[in-house]
Amino acid sequence: MSGLASLVDFAARIAAIRDEAGVPGLSFAVWHGGKMISAAAGVLSLDTGIAVRPDSLFQIGSITKSLTATLVMQAAEEGLVDIDRPVRDYIGVRVGRGPYTDSFTARQLMAHTSGLDGDLFLDTGRDDDAIAKYMVLCSRLEFLVAPGRFYNYSNAGYAVLGRLLEVVRGKVYDRILDEHLFARIGATRSTTMPEVAAFRRTASGHGPGADGATAVVPLVHLPRALGPAGLSLYSTAEDLIAYACAHMSGESLVSRAGAAAMRTPQVALPEGASWGLGWKIIANGNTTFVGHDGGTIGQVASLWTAPEANLAVAMCANGGRVRKAWEAVAFPIFREVCGATPETAMPDFAPVPDDLERYEGVYENSGVDMEVTATSNGLDVVARQKFLSLPEVRFAMRPLGGDRFRATIGDDDKVVTAFLDPDAKGRPTLFFAGRIHRRKGG
Amino acid sequence: MAAFLKDIAPILEQACVRGTLDAAALAVVHDGQVFEHAWGLANRREEIAATPDTLFHIGSATKSITAELVWQLIGNGRLRLDMPVIGAAPELSHIATLRDEGLTIGHLLSHTGGLDGDVIFDAGRGRDVLRRYMEQIGEIGSLHAPGSQFSYANVGYGILGRIVEVAGGQVFEDALAGRLRVHHKLTRVAILPIEKIRQRTALFFSGERPDYFGPYSNIASGTVLAMSMGDLARWAASHLEKGGAVPALTEQMRQPVVALPHNHRYQGWGYGVSLLDDLGRSLIGHDGGTAGTATFMRIAPHRGTAWAMAATGSAAVAVYREVEPHLRRLAGLPDQLPRNPAGGPVPEDLSIYEGSYRRHGMTFDIAKGPERTLVMTITGSMAPTSFSGLTLQPVTAQVFSIRIPALDAEIWASFHEFDEAGKPQLFFVLERMTRRGDPA
Missing domain, CATH: 2.40.128 (Lipocalin)
Structure with a gap:
């Protein structure tokens, strides 16, 4: 990767792109050729002015879903879960209304094909029983379509997977994530607990303030119940690379076959991409890209891999024109290594219909x-x-x-x-x- | 730089350079001006510098703010100082000591309830945590009859926290936030961990993990709240004389409820503050200690001077002792809290003091030592390891001084409630009472 020959160049590039894209704090890590390089620029918060480093923590939002799915696959490989059996058999409570409540499976939840309505952002408190309590509220959710029929991104569905893990492991989700995932890949910075994040360099989200200028977003209490869907986890670009590597080449989390199964398409999306088990999949040119994006209020993260090329790029950012920063940094790297980028080719516009x-x-x-x-x-x-x-x-x-x-x-x-x-x-x-x-x- | 800072700054700066402190922050309100300074690293592990707006965990200094919340409710008639604690919140009804001893809100505010009070455990982190804490608290021991003595009791302030919720109809964390952010208009305040993430917050690492984090259940007694020293000093300054008069709230809080027979740290206690010079007439305050962080808040009501200092690191308390004389001078006070008693007659036979004195988690065994001294050994689940085999030197028949070589410090202790045989039934040490529990 000649374009990334020197870490100094990479750091300078991140700093320049951060500037251009108006991102308060930007952190990137890249894995290629068996090595990681990382760089960061800007500040954790415009209020505190504390500098971002490559090991700084950001809210990575829905990328967490991939980690949750990995934990489910891991539990399946240990014989604790059959991902094709109804989830109801494990969690004991009825999730969703109507007949489908007894039939949807963990595989469908991982692939977002359960049909379960998903944006029920209700707070069931900060205690360890938050997810269990949330399951009771999920009993009121509708199935928007029959399980297995269509892709429907479901946050609630991933909370259900979190509960499934709690039940089969007999531990709180946060501890399962620590013990069965982060500890195994040496991702020691990541945490779902704000009191732990508070003693590390941790970013605040930013958005347009009252005067239009970028400012720290007001404090929002994200419900702990939706932690498995991405509302709790603080991670770093470097830890995300460690996670990606475990999927591309290691067996520390799941077997190679399990990892391959997770990046096998389960359902097609309208734009031409597809969804696997906890991953979005984009086939472009000769390359299959596998990744996940995430966002909370004022923070955005992306993790994309090209497993055949043993390439991974992770970004954490806390506001500004993040998509621009991602494309400016990540796309040249993917283009150079794979000759393609992880984006779907857009179809041409059609004539405006008269109805x-x-x-x-x-x-x-x-x-x-x-x-x-x-x-x-x-x-x-x-x-x-x-x-x-x-x-x-x-x-x-x-x-x-x-x-x-x-x-x-x-x-x-x-x-x-x-x-x-x-x-x-x-x-x-x-x-x-x-x-x-x-x-x-x- | 203000003149007083010329003397203080080198002390704090050098301690940070030597590494005996990680960070220090000092804020002084004097003649209506606010001075805020910080030294060292707020977070050594993460290499984050301390700034004047850095938040520190203020520990038990929180109790003065909890007391203010109680006084606010007394002011609007929802609570009374002499109101029995037992009926003030439904979850308290199972705690027999509160009923049997007839404890009042005033007893809890002034630490005169005799509660054997280091009942600290993790009851969760939710908004209903104080109710749960009360439900799970079990029985609390009684060390002495209410009103007769002083014995610092964290659990008393935990109970007050729940009473504030019930009487005020508001979750404690909201009441606390409202008092500080809305009433006092302070901004450098964090209660929840997610609020600490959004600000620069000082922590001390003695090992891999920082040792600041106390259970959320004890929020009302001081395990949770973090503030900048500037904001703590501004809070303290709200208790300064205005227009020739000390605020009524301050007068209520500094009423001399109980005086101690010695004053190695304070002369007595009021309803929410420790009484320092002239039994609180000249200086009041509150100290705080969460692991690794020491906080000192002081108010000289008639001098227009208040200050707050926090430091993280092993030398935090020792450094404050060096700094304080300069601040006292600024407030026109003597360099030190006058030491008393000066000395007095000491009985010939020290065997009257011998015995085992107990409180929750600690047993103090006192025996005759060489010459005219006593030797004290501390055992039990909460016993500090550095405090064993200490020598007690008599000052008067009641007061003894104890040197603690491990901390290079001297503390004072005292004996109370002498029976007909002349034997003391109570032993006051490390801010708390212990009761004689000799085998019958």
């Missing part, structure tokens, strides 16, 4: 209302959170044909959405935008 009104309406799941309105060249969407006190998100979508649309959400202009299951009048009853939303009153 856009049939898409109009309000679609919802437990967490969000999505109001869809037709415009002259596509659809406008307003997303309103039901539980999290976040500002509403507006985005525009342009037609790709075949009930698919391309949306620009924040600085990501490559979001592919889809409408499904039309009713007798031809109006879709489901709207997929990362999650499935059901037409209200429809």
Whole structure:
């Protein structure tokens, strides 16, 4: 990797890109050719001014889901869990309403194909029984589609996997993560416990402040119950590389066969990518990229690997134009090593159909209302959170044909959405935008 | 730099350079001005420098703020100083000592309830933690009749924390945050760990893990709260004389409830503060010690002077002793809390003191030593290892001085409640009472 010949160059590059992208604190680690290089620039928080280092902790959000799935596979290899048996058999409580509650499996939860509605961000407290208590609340969740039928990103589903681990291991999720994952790969900085993160260099999230300038986001209490889905974990770019390496080449977490099974596609996504067990999979050129992105309030992380090339790139960032920073640092590396980047090729835009009104309406799941309105060249969407006190998100979508649309959400202009299951009048009853939303009153 | 800092800064700076301190922070309010300074590393492991806005775990100095919350509720009629503790929160009904001894809120505030009080355990981290702590507390021993003596009791402030919740209708962490952030308008304050992450927070590492973290259950007695010294000094300054009068709240808190027969650290206790010079008329305050961090908060109400200092490291207490005379001078006070008693008649026969004195987790065995001394051995689950085989030198018939070579320190202890045979029934040492428990 001649472009990364010197660590000094890499550090300078990270510093320059951090500057350009307006990211307060940026940390990158790269694994290639059997070596890791890492560099960081900026500050943990614009309030404290404490410098970021490559071993600084950030909230890595949903990348945690991959770790949770790994723990489930590990438990399966130890004979504690059969991932194709109904989860109900293990956790004892009913999750979700209706007949599917007795049939969905751990495999479906890992691949987001359980159909279980997922953005139930309710707080069940800070105690060790947070996940167990949350299961009781999950009894009210709907199955938006039948298990196994379609991809529907489900945070609640990963909390259920966390509970499954607690039950079969007889330990709190956080301890399972420490003992069965971090300890085995020497990732000693990572922790889900804020009182532990408080004695390490740990980043704060940033967003636009009242005057528009980047500022530390207000304190948000992220429910511990959703820790297995990504609301608790603080990790570092370097620890994420150690985790990626365990998947690409080691057997410290799961067997090679188990790791390969996790990166085998289980379900196709509208944009052409697919989902495995705890991983997103993008085939591009001759390369299969395997990774996961994550975000909390004001913090974003990405971990992408090219297992055949033994290459991994991890980023942690705390605000600003993070996607720009990711593409500026990671893409040249992937391009150089693999001749391709971990992104799906976007289909061309299609002519604007003359019946856009049939898409109009309000679609919802437990967490969000999505109001869809037709415009002259596509659809406008307003997303309103039901539980999290976040500002509403507006985005525009342009037609790709075949009930698919391309949306620009924040600085990501490559979001592919889809409408499904039309009713007798031809109006879709489901709207997929990362999650499935059901037409209200429809 | 203010003149007084010229003398103080080198002391703290050199201790940080020598490595006997990791960090120190000092804030002084004097004549309406605030001076804030910091030295060393807030976090040695992570190489994070201490700054004036660095938060320190203030330990038991929290008790003065808990006391303020209690006084606020007394002020609006929801509590009374003489209100029995037993009825103040439903979960307390199983603690027989509270009922049998007739303990009041005033007893708990002033540590005169006789509670055998180091009942510290982890009851969880949720918002209902104080209720759970009370439910799980079990029985609490009684060391002496309420009101008669002083015996520092952490558990008393834990109970007050729960009483604040019940009387105020608010979770304690919210009441504390409201008092500090809204009422006092302080910003460098952290209660929850996620708040500590967002600020620069000092920690001391004696081993692999920092030793700051006490159970969340004991939030009201001081295991949780972290503040910058500037904000603690600003809080303290709210108790300074204004317009020729000391605030009513301060007068209530510094009422001399109990006086000690000696004063190696303080002369007595009020309802929420320790009474220093002139039994609190000239100086009041509170110390705090969570593992590795020592905090000292002082208020000279009539002098317009208040200060707060925190330090992490083995020399924290010793360094404060060097610094304090300079701050006392600034407040027009003598360099040291006047030592008393000066000395007095000592009985010929020291055997009256001999025996075993007990409290929760510790037994103090006192026997005659060489010449006219006593020798003390401490055993039990909470016994400090460095304190064995110590010599007690008589000062008066009641007061003895104890040198602790391991800490290069001298502490004073005293005997109380002498029976008809002249034998003391109580022994006061390390801020707490112990009761004679000789085999019958």
